[in-house]
Structure formats: C-alpha cells, structure tokens
Amino acid sequence: MKLLSRFKNRNKNKNVSSGGIADYGKYGQMFVAPFIVAFLLFQLYPIVYTITLSFTDLAGWETELNFVGFKNYINILQNEHFIRAFKNTWLIWTINFIPQLGISLMLAKWFTDHANRLKGEGIFKAVFYLPNIITAASLAILFRTLFGYPVGPINQLLLYFDVIQEPFEFFRSKTGTRLIVAFIQFWRWYGSTFIILCAGIMGINPSLFEAAKIDGASDWKIFTNITLPLLKPITLYILITSLVGGMQMFDIPYLLTDGFGAPDNAITTSMVYIYNQAFTGNRNFYMSATASVVILLVIMAISGVIYKVMNRSKSKVGR
Amino acid sequence: MKKVLSFMLVFVLLFSVVGCSNTEPAEEQAEENASEEVTVKEASANEGDTLVVWTFTDELKGIIENYYVANNDLDYEVDVVVVPNENYQAKLDPALGSGKSAPDVFAVEAGYAKKYVDSEFTKDLTEIGINPDEIDTMEYVMEVATSPEGELKGLSWQATPGAYFYRRSLAQEYLGVSEPAEVQALISDFDKFYETGKEIKEKSNGETKIVSSLGDFTRVFLSAREDAWVEEGKFIIDPKVEELMEIGKKFNEDELTLDAQQWTETWFSGMSSDSTFGYFLPTWGLHFVLKPNSENADTGETTFGDWGMVQGPSPYFWGGTWLTVREGTEMESAAYDLIHYLTMNEEFLTQYAKDSGDLLSNTAVVNEIKDDFSEPFLDGQNHYALFAEMAKNIDASTMTGSDLDIEDLFEEQLVAYTKGEKSKEEALEDFRSNVKNSFPNLEQ
C-alpha cells in the first residue's frame, strides 16, 4: 500500500512545472492548441507574406513578385529616412518611458502600501487610466488646438504669466513637437502602467509584508527587497510591451501634424515611415516590409537582452 | 493639406458657364472622334442586382439618393459606400487590384484622378454606351479623364474654378474703391497684389492683412505651372513653384499675412472680422467655407453682404470629382445609367444647379441658367456667371496621379522656407529627398 501510494505520489512534491506526468502534458498541449491554431491561421500568413515581400520589389498595383535578394536590407540600413525615423522613435520613446515607469511605480507604491497607503485608490485609479480611453484621433485634434499658434490656450497661458513675450509656434519647433508627442504618450499610458503595477503588487502574498514588518524592516527596505524583486515578472512585461509598443508608435505622430512627421520629419517614427511607404507615393510595399522586419529584429534583440537580465535571479513566489 | 482635401471634395455652387468657346471643344471633339472612328458599344446587361458606388465624401451619396434613386424607377439597388478621403486610396487600391469586394462605379478627386484614369482598372466609357458626340462637358474636365491612349475614362458634373473674395468695406476704406472691376485692376498680377498688400497693411496700421495664410497662394501658383510634377517618369519642379516660395517668403517678411495655416481657427476667424482682406477660394469655397464662417460665433456680427468676387492675380482651379467605372464590373448597364444621368441629363443638372448652387461643367445648362443668379452674400454680384467665365481659363494639363502625395510633401518645405527655417536650397533639396523617398521610381 505504502509503495503504491509512494509510487502514485512520486511527483507530488516536485515543482510541477519541471517534470509533469506525460498524461498531464497532453493537457498542456490541448490548452495551448487554440492559440496555436488561431495564430497559424491569422498571423502566420501575414507575417510570412511580409517577410517574403522584403525580398522583392513589389510596389503599387504590381502583382508579380520579383525577387531581389538582400538588396533591400542593404539599402535600408543606409537609407537616411529610415535611420532618422528609427532614431526619432527611440528618442521620443525614451523621453516618454523613463518618467512613465518611474512615476507609475511611485504612484503604485503610494496607493498599495500596506502601511501607509493613500486614500481614494479607486477614484485615482479610475481617473489615471482615463486618458487611455480616448482615441488617438481625438487627442490629436485636442492637442493641436491646445498648442495652436498664435492664439492657442497654452500660448495664451504662457503670455499671461509672462513666461514668453510672443506666441510660440510649437509645431514649428522640432524639440517642441517631439516633447508634445512624448508627453501625450506618457499621459495616455501611465495610467495603465500604474494599474498593472498595482495588480502586480496586489498579487504578492501579504504575509510576506507582514513578516517583514514584524522583523522591523522600514518602508523603503520592504519596497526594495520584497516588492521590487517580486514585481520583476510584471516589470518585465511592462518593459517589453512598452518597448514593442514604443517601436510601433504611430497614431499620435501620424495624426498630430501633417502625416509626414512635420516639422521637418521631427516626429517621423519608424511606423510613420512604414505606413507612408505602403500607403502613399508609389506604395513601396517592399520598403515597408523590409523596414518592418528590421525593426522586428531589433526588438527581438533588445527583448532578449532584457529577458536575460531580468531572469538572472529568478524569484520563487508562493511555491 | 488633408483638411483642404476633405473640403475639396465638397462640391457646391453652380455657376453657369457661358461662351462659344465652350461649344467649340465639343465640336472639335466630335470631329476628333469621327476621325478616330470611335465606336460606341452598347452596355452589357446587368449581372447582379446591386450597383456598388464608392466615394470619399457624403456629397455624391446625397446626390445619388436624392436625385438618381428618387427620380428613377430602377430594377436594381444602388449601394453608396463612403470612405473618408484619407483612407480612400488605401482601401480602394487593393480592392481594385484583386477585383474582390470592389465597387462598380467609383469617384476620384483631382489630386489622384489621373492615377486611376491612366490605370487599367477604369473602363473606357465608350464601351458602356457613353457617346462622346453627346457630351457637352467643358474641355478641361474631359481632358483630365482622358487616358494617354485617348480613352475617356470618366466624367464629371461640375467645374471648380477659383477666385479671390474680398471685403468691399475694407477695400473702400484702404484702397478707395470697392467694385470688383476696380479691385481686380489693383491685383491683376502678383506684383500688383504685393503692392496692394503693403498698402492695405500701412493704411490699416497693420490691423488688416491682404491674405490670412500663405496656403491661399498654393493652388494659384500650382495651376499656373507649365510642367507637371511628373513627366515621362521624371520629377520636375516647375519655376512657378520656386516663385511661390519666393513670394511666400516676401509676404512673410513684410508681414502681409496673418501667419495662419489654412483651416485653423485664426484662418477662419478672418472671415468674420476685419483682420483679413480677402481669401482665395474656389466654387465650393463660397457656400461651404466663407458663408458659414462669416458670422462671428460669439458676437453675432457678420460680414454677410460685404464681399465681392474677382479673379485675382491668376486663374486657377481647385479640386473636382470624376466618376469612373471599374473594368470588370458586371453592372455595366446600371453604371451607364448612373453616369449618364449625373453628367449628361440636362433635366437633373438644371435642377441640381438651382438647388445647390454648384458650378456645372455642362456648357449647355450653364449657359441656360447662369444669368439667373444674384448672390446677396456678395452684395448682389452674379458669382455664377463670373465663375462660368473663369472656368474657361482652366488648364488642367499639368495634373498627374501623384499630385496629392507630392503636394503633401511640398507643403512642409514651403512653410519651412517661408518662415525662414531653411534656405531655399535646403528646402528644395529636402523636398526632392522626400519625393525620392516616396517615389523611388521617379528620375530626379
């Protein structure tokens, strides 16, 4: 009897994730199957299609694929328009993301702090997230009006408080326009980052916090030694999705000014470049495809690095 | 530019076109056709029960539903799909390319009409029964819709010449004259326009400027070009473009404008206040841009009745819609019915002109009605007759299918140069570079 139950339970105390019984493994495959099927059906074709396109010179109404080898890749890495777009994307994303992560983390701590939390968590959460709801098109119109020249509200405000003597044409200033885009991105996404971080913190076993407090640890120590490390998986998620999203930044830079990154291509991001290649001018699909693949490779590389760095010290939670 | 385009598609204002010169093209065309022995085929019967029409604004939809469907007994449905102009080509192109989910009839606007006319996706209208001998449309309208091989691929019901609208009272105060003929004399070319601009600014102590935005000039200069943007695969910058840049810079430096961009609050506000002397607007601009904004929304003050209309320093045209038939459609007969009705049916055209005020491109009808108009907004001036006259001077030979895209790219460089952000060489070089980026196939 003992032998039998010992045999039956031989895997009971093992970490299930690293050595399941074959039977259960099948379930894993079943659970994951719908995803795989849908992916193959709906995403694989477009992706393969795009990658194939990057090896051709397909444009406009052409239907025949004319293969040109790696020519496009060689060209694009020297293409000043693409390189500029790439740099712009990084620049704007960085200006947006660093404050965003910092502030959201800070807010998350304030509102979920077991000992010292701020009140009104519900309302603040609700409102912080709101900006995410508005469509980019509406935001673009709003901000265009706000920063209008010569009589936009911001200009009027600055003039009133004597910050400037003459109205400033924000949308003719490269830096100004970039900052506006970065700000809009920050404003749209800090709420959701905040919520995700809160959800992450709330998922941490409260007994850990209690134990630490009993041991006399300070707020800050608790935050740095318990909260942050345990938040790593969630932070990883935020970093990568924000990066991916950032590289894909399109709607605001596209809609805010003339669709071509005015002034002077200051806010032409990679996506704006890709979109315009595909949908304006000669409809150079092959350029769009090539640029997309290049960006994809970059994202993969960076994500790989982030992943490795964050997983160097795996944390075991509640297991 | 985008907004400009969405307005471009708003067609209104009927003005009659007069003049024998307009019957001549029809005759010439008939002769040409005779000599080329164009055969007019009968449209094949419909193999379906719905005629699908795509367009980029509400306007055509309204016309079709309120006139075509309402006044005709049809044994098929007409389904009009409106796709906003900024997404129009993106949605249309793949549909045309694959032939799936594609319209039977689709509208195209001036900025990209040629692209479709010159393509294999539009049908030669003579193949569905349109008889060129019966067409009485203005020459430039026909030219635009004629492919390089001489096939007539589209037709339109309207013409869109442009004018300069000015404030009579301000003219009287600062220039001492207010009648159109007199004002026109003062601005009959750009040098005079510039001088008049300076005078207005001085006399008004800078309160009034002759134009609100440099954008007003763009179409005027572009219409005056000799060379198109693209000719035989080569990208060309006509001297008029550089002239536009220089004049723009001059006006900016001498502060003869309100430094506004078109379609912004500041630009609109000049229509109901004394800050702007005049606006360059085409046929549809009068009813849909100027009139609605002539009343100050907050104070209720209005400039109604204080406007006059003249040609201005140079004739130009702005916009226009053409109807085309997709090659491969199964609704040929219905397509023929629709296009014939909208562009050649005199009863409809007359009624529509009277209802909407849109300037038609059908010379017979225009001649018929043009004298009946008197516009109170313009203090009784007959804008229709005047526009009809202006339409005669329209030269659309420099239109290409890439106009919209190229001009979108040019706008930024124009602004940058005229504001002193770049030198002319830089601006032109950046322009070329951007065009090369969009059109790698064009020779520079």
Add this chain to the structure above:
Amino acid sequence: MDKKRKLSKIPKYVFSVFLFILSIIPFWILAVNATRSTAQIQQGFSIIPSDFLAENFEILTGQGFSFIQGFSNSLFISTAATFMVLYFSALTAYGLIIYEFKGKKLIYAVIAFVLMIPAQLSLIGFYRMMLNVGLTDSFIPLIIPGMASPVTVFFLRQYLMSSFPVELVQAARIDGASEIGIFHKIALPLMKPGLATMGIFTFVGSWNNLIMPLMLINTESKYTLPMMVQLLKADIYQTEYGSIYLGIAMSILPLFLVYLVFSKFIIAGVALGGVKE
C-alpha cells in the same frame, strides 16, 4: 512617527491631484466642445460649455447614420473579442505554466516572437488574406483572431508566475477534479484582477480600433461607432466639429461604464495568496 507619516502624505496627494486634473482636462474640453457649435469651435477655444448640444445631437443623428446600430455593432464586436482574448489567453497562459510538454519552449519562443511584430506589418497581409478568403464586410476577422493574443498571454503568464500557487492544482487533482474543471473553477477566479486588467485594455482597444473595420467593412449597417464618427468628417457641407465632438463623447461613454465595472474587480484588492499559510 505618525505625524511625519501624515505630513509626508501631503505632497503625495498634491501630486496625485495634479495628475488627476491633468487626466481629466481633455475630457472636459471634449465635453465642452460637444456643446458648442462648429463655428464657435473653429473660431476659438473655451472651457465653458455653450448651448448647442441639442443642435449637435440633431446633426449627428440626422446624418442618416443610425447611432444605435453603430453602438450595438461596436458593443457586440468588442464584447465578443474581449471574451475570445481573455478566455483563450488565460487557457494558454495556464497551460504554459502548469504543464510540461514537448514543444513548450518553442511555443514560448513563438509567443515572444509574435509579441514583437508591429501591428502595421500584419495589416497589409491580413487584409489581403481576408480579401482572398472573402471575409471582408464581416465581423469575423475582428473577433476570431482574438484567440491568439500574445500580449495577453504574456501578461497572464507573468501574472500567474507571481501569484498562482501551483499546489492548488495538485490538491484539486487529488480531490478528483478534471483538468479543465480546475482551470474553470480555481484558476480563472484567482486570475480575476489580471483578467480584469487585460479585459479593460482589450475592450478599449477593440472599441477604438478604426483602421481594421474601416478597411474591411463596406455595409453601412455594419459600421462600428468610431467608423461613424470618422465619417462625420466626410460631411458634404463642412466638417461639423460640434457633432464630431459629441459623437466622440458618446462613443467614449460606454468605455467609461465598462471601465467602472471592470475596475471593481481590480480594486477589490483580492490578495492572491489563495493558500493561507
């Protein structure tokens, strides 16, 4: 010690309130503009409401667009899509965490890979594909692909990793529960905050999605709400800004409500400890 704590809270509140106001302002402006006439909007800016609400509403509904139709279309699509995304992503994430099987590493790689693919990249290809299989003018391409949402799977997997006690599964198995039963009865409920979080994002994303429906749908009766608002810009006479703002405001309203409902789940502060120690 307490006083210091209380004092330190003040700047925190101030900052939070500042962000609060910042986040609300655009909505305020939107609402105000919805009450102003187009001419007013074009001629100037204001934070004080006007009295053209009724007029704008008439213009909006008088366009021949059935707002109710657009609303119900959007509601249907977004709800269905959200369900697809949440359910199948949870299923997949759970499967990846709990089980060990052949090809698991490969699937991780695939998910991570697909995650990084820019949406615009698939846009052209996806559209062409739908064109070829004749699925244009249908809601299907807007809903079914939600079964494969790498972003959601990724999040839920990370979420499960920080919060799901695997012992529960073993305990349930001993009690004789089926695998799928465990998923439905134990895992899903415990994932509520995570699901609610992703649910909101998915719903909002689907609701506000303009490009895909615009490319795919041709029949007016199938237009989504954002499409209809966009079409207001194609107005024959002039861009009726007043009614556009009203249309935007009205299309945001449902999102507000959905958000309020979902946020209860998040704010509930469910401690995911699950297993009491």
